[in-house]
Amino acid sequence: MPQFTSRSGELGELLRSRRERLRPADVGLPAGARRRTRGLRREEVAQLAAISSTYYTYLEQGRDVRPSRQVLDALSAALRLDAAERRHIHGLVHGAPAETPALAEVLPPALVSLVDRLDPCPAYVTGRCWDVLVSNRAARALWTDWPARPPEARNLLWWMFTDPGARQVMVDWPAEASALLGRFRTAAARHPGDPGFGALLERLHAVSPEVREWWPQHRVTPLSSGTKRLRHPALGEIELEHVVLRLADDPERKLVTFTAPDQVQARISRLL
Structure with missing residues (x-):
């Protein structure tokens, strides 16, 4: 394995x-x-x-x-x-020596409230293995309904590589998926003692031919802000600018926020 x-x-x-x-x-x-x-x-x-x-x-x-x-x-x-x-x-x-396994990730209420208040601008927070820890209504409408998914499936990599809906939502799916896997490898190197990374990688290898093909290529990708193109049944193709912010008290938790041109943002508001 x-x-x-x-x-x-x-x-x-x-x-x-x-x-x-x-x-x-x-x-x-x-x-x-x-x-x-x-x-x-x-x-x-x-x-x-x-x-x-x-x-x-x-x-x-x-x-x-x-x-x-x-x-x-x-x-x-x-x-x-x-x-x-x-x-x-x-x-x-x-780098740093091997660490003890990380504890369960629990977000402070103030951060959860902040994500909710960002509606209708999409926003979510991911943890060290890209589990989606909280998301607002706009993010759930454009990506997937994260709270409705089984707990083990509330993960951005799992959704990207195993959910057919991800290939519909992400216009540039191959580039987005490959970059996400590269960011996962980069983070895993910082946490050699965390079994969560190995367990997720094993699950992905079992079901995704792309992960099996791309993982041996050793792509490493840093976190970055930029542009994403999404496809939605009601909105069509839209382009969003996103910013990635790392929490000061836990840099592995990442707040990702998205903005769109006024016309697109107004359509997202009506959708909600």
Whole structure:
């Protein structure tokens, strides 16, 4: 069954996947003849990062070695990692130690009240594993009726990958789903001792071919604000701007709020 590997194993898998996606021309190396290896060779990455080939091999094999921040920066440059991927590998090696399992997530009444008062602007709060902890009427009308779902299904990833309605609601479903899975991986690396992440990943692997295909790609995605396009039976396709706010007393709880142009917002109000 799928599970989260050790931090060293996770680092090794990520390095290998990023090495295999690069071509020699991407890093200024000649292709050469009789190249049987997909992507770069290990010794080529080691050369670019100015480390020994043996040491790099140990890293890819997931051995219990702890590269310095300077080595990680050199590998990031050699493998053309983006900013989120750089932060991720630093967190895997030099992040916080394993923690005790987190307690059940209970929101303060003031936050619940705030989400309700944001109507007709859609808003919801997600927890560390993207459980939807509270949502207002507008969010329930545009996404799904979260309180009506079984407790184990009140999760944004579970809805995204298992509910056919998600593919109707999210106009850009492949991009949205892939990014959400990348954010989940990024958060999981911060909580190696939390069994909730592993349990959800196992459930998703069992039912979603996309998760089984995308998880080995090791995409890591930071939280970000931006634009989402939704499809609604009564409203048609609408575009919303969203902002993600992390709570000061628990940064893993995320308040997501949405706004729309005045005409669209008025239609959402009439819908409610």
